[in-house]
Amino acid sequence: MTTIQDIMQEPVLKLAPDNTVEQAIAAIRATPRNRLFTYPMVVDKKGRLMGLCVMRDLILADEKAKIADVMMTKVVSLQQGVDVHDALKRIKGMEIPEYPVCARNGKLRGVVRASKLHEIEEARLTATPGRMVGVDEGETVATPFVASVKSRLPWLMINLITAFAAGLVVGNYQDTIDRVVLLAAFLPVLAGQSGNTGAQALAITLRTLERTGSTDFYSVALWKEIRLGILHGVVTGIAVAAVIYIVAIMQGDKGPAYLALIVFVATILSVLVSGLSGASVPIVLKKLGADPATASSIILTTVTDIVSMGSMLMLASMLIAYLT
Amino acid sequence: MTTIQDIMQEPVLKLAPDNTVEQAIAAIRATPRNRLFTYPMVVDKKGRLMGLCVMRDLILADEKAKIADVMMTKVVSLQQGVDVHDALKRIKGMEIPEYPVCARNGKLRGVVRASKLHEIEEARLTATPGRMVGVDEGETVATPFVASVKSRLPWLMINLITAFAAGLVVGNYQDTIDRVVLLAAFLPVLAGQSGNTGAQALAITLRTLERTGSTDFYSVALWKEIRLGILHGVVTGIAVAAVIYIVAIMQGDKGPAYLALIVFVATILSVLVSGLSGASVPIVLKKLGADPATASSIILTTVTDIVSMGSMLMLASMLIAYLT
Numbered sequence A, B: 001m002t003t004i005q006d007i008m009q010e011p012v013l014k015l016a017p018d019n020t021v022e023q024a025i026a027a028i029r030a031t032p033r034n035r036l037f038t039y040p041m042v043v044d045k046k047g048r049l050m051g052l053c054v055m056r057d058l059i060l061a062d063e064k065a066k067i068a069d070v071m072m073t074k075v076v077s078l079q080q081g082v083d084v085h086d087a088l089k090r091i092k093g094m095e096i097p098e099y100p101v102c103a104r105n106g107k108l109r110g111v112v113r114a115s116k117l118h119e120i121e122e123a124r125l126t127a128t129p130g131r132m133v134g135v136d137e138g139e140t141v142a143t144p145f146v147a148s149v150k151s152r153l154p155w156l157m158i159n160l161i162t163a164f165a166a167g168l169v170v171g172n173y174q175d176t177i178d179r180v181v182l183l184a185a186f187l188p189v190l191a192g193q194s195g196n197t198g199a200q201a202l203a204i205t206l207r208t209l210e211r212t213g214s215t216d217f218y219s220v221a222l223w224k225e226i227r228l229g230i231l232h233g234v235v236t237g238i239a240v241a242a243v244i245y246i247v248a249i250m251q252g253d254k255g256p257a258y259l260a261l262i263v264f265v266a267t268i269l270s271v272l273v274s275g276l277s278g279a280s281v282p283i284v285l286k287k288l289g290a291d292p293a294t295a296s297s298i299i300l301t302t303v304t305d306i307v308s309m310g311s312m313l314m315l316a317s318m319l320i321a322y323l324t
Helices: A021-030 A055-060 A084-090 A114-126 A128-132 A145-171 A174-179 A182-212 A218-251 A256-287 A296-318 B021-030 B055-060 B084-090 B114-132 B145-171 B174-179 B182-212 B218-251 B256-287 B296-318
Strands: A041-043 A049-052 A098-102 A108-113 B041-043 B049-052 B098-102 B108-113
Touching (some): A021 A055, A049 A098, A055 B055, A084 A114, A114 A128, A114 B114, A114 B182, A128 A182, A128 A296, A145 A296, A145 B182, A145 B218, A174 A182, A174 B182, A182 A218, A182 A256, A182 B114, A182 B145, A182 B182, A218 A256, A218 B145, A256 A296, A296 B182, B041 B108, B114 B182, B114 B296, B145 B296, B174 B182, B174 B296, B182 B218, B182 B256, B182 B296, B218 B256, B256 B296
Antiparallel strands (some): A041 A049, B041 B049, B098 B108
């Protein structure tokens, strides 16, 4: 997390409100040409920000006019301790290239260029898909081997533990699979479908979080995922049911209609729960004070694996009498 | 894809090179105060961009000086047909708030604010995790239900087809699973582990593509993923092998050492191939002229599912004599 004070610079030119425009121009003339700035900042004797001067106004003003009468007083200033991401929310849509940075007491501490804020924000946004699967924000292809291992291996180990949780659920139903081995072929189908549904909901939720910065939309998101989950679950569930029905008949498996019913219900259930989980994972991470993206995919995949494969196998074990 | 001409505006103030500074100031005075601009643009009689005026230089210049002598001639201009993303690569690190936009023949077509470029880029970057799993760039929680279905359901159907491909591979080994049902419990472990490894490599590759805009790093990325894949495969393979060994002994399954060997080799193979696939998917999409992020996760998951579950089941079927 980068704050404004990490990237702010010294103000190049400070004026007093009782300076004249002529004095201001002399001060600009005295400033080395290579010291770039957009606005001379106007501060009082205690160093508090009073306003800033737009060059265009200086050009048009009378030389004898006071800076206090020429300066812009409706100034958007940024607090020095604020996160860059939050600062960008604040200045969204404003076309100002340079912002004064103030302490809580109103004293001018520095200036920050909008381009610098955007540069940091864009690096953070580019890193999001990686953070979702446990890759450090800074890692690229150019990162040295050992640093890449340190960035990725810990999350792979955590992912392994969560994968064992899904394995444990399946292992719990070995007897059911032993009796209806066709179910094994549908484990990746159920897991894949609910995994992608959950990933869609996760992406939408993260995106909305990024853009609004608030979690107020959570109940709207849940209600939407319920409706989408039912619709998508029914549509894809019919396809999965049709395939298992046909395969079961071709293989001569017992109870093809029951198998179709099982995967139909399991698909709806798992797509529904996956969508709700995808919407919930980043919100919960955010409410816990964590980054809403970090490891979100790893957490979500565990849930979607367990729910999808678990619900199919549980239903099958309940209806095992009709399948054997 | 948004190009510069989609977002450029009319230049507010155009000057001629033989105007004097005095004339320029009069022109600025004549421009309504609410028409914001950073630089008066300087064009020749044919409308070709000659340079731009920095307000600070106008303040300091002699009133009788010619604009041609005061203007900045080393100007960074953007081509009107260029993509916003590519334009931002070009102006990276520059702290210029406003850019002239020119046609190929050098004629000034408009101006564009850097803040506008960043706004579009940040919306695109925020959308990346969604595009990877088949969610339209524009969808958020606020998108109406029907539009969300249209955005997501087609990709869910494509994902379903790819999930069936993984199901087909597993279905092909029903006989092996029937004889060694414990393997079913390790399907989600192998798939989960290689899925996350692939997702890490995919994220790193997409991130590097975003930042460099070139695919030149591809061979470096492949070589790195080979080394990472072997190391990560061996480390996680040992863990998976240890778990199946212990479980097999507890359950009284035959050939626990062979089971351990099978999952150890399958983990290395699948982690290795997943890493290489993760690095390759966005490069191939890009070389095909497609967006490197769109549906990348869906494609990758298919590969990692098939390779991970397929390699474990294939090895087990080859060694079935030692397992039954």
